[in-house]
Structures are given as structure tokens and as C-alpha cells.
Amino acid sequence: MALERKDRIKDTTTTTGTGTVSLSASAPTGFRSFVSTVTSGATVRYLIESADLTEWEVGEGVFTDATPDTLTRVTVYASSNSNNLVSFAAGTKNVSLIFSAADLKGLDFLVNQVFN
16 A cells, blocks of 8 residues: 555554554544554554653554554664664553655755756
8 A cells, every 4th residue: 555644643552572563542642543544554654662762663664453553564764773673672662653764765856956
């Protein structure tokens, strides 16, 4: 499915390890949940970060509306584990949709075409 970009999407997870992330389906105050906004099966760009910010991962994955809702991690762009999948420790992590550096690829070319 196509890449979906949505604003103010945030959820939490207590998933550990490097596998598929189970989402709480309950957005923190001021945010929207994945399930309320993202199409099941959609590809998304995500950020997962531990509460103390020592573990983090930016990547591309697939959201699935299920019981529980999940985010399957497909491609890691950058992480606190030398840009590999992070084996997340116990505890609550934030999971957000983001606009990543991968989205900017080729933007220099476009800017040069418009402004030069």
C-alpha cells in the first residue's frame, strides 16, 4: 500500500525486542491514535523512542488495525543501535508518525530547479 503521512499521530507501546510493535490504541492528550487516522495496511514513517530517549529508531513500517493494533518494522533509516533494529527494553515507548530525512531525498534537486 502507498505511503501515508498524517499529522499529530502518537501512540505508546510496551513491546520489547526487535519484532512487530503492539500499539496501545490510546493517543496521549493532544494527539490522534494510529487506528483513528491511518489506513490498515498503510506504509508509514515512524519514530519509536524510550521515555529516557536512550533508545530510538526511525524507520518505515506497516500499520495494521487488529487486536492489538500493530506496527511492523520494515526498514530502519537511523537508530541508537548503529542504524539497525533496536531491541527495546522493558518500559513504555512513544511511537509517532514523522517526516524523516528519507522524505527529503531529492529535495535539493527540486530546490535548485525552482530557485536557480
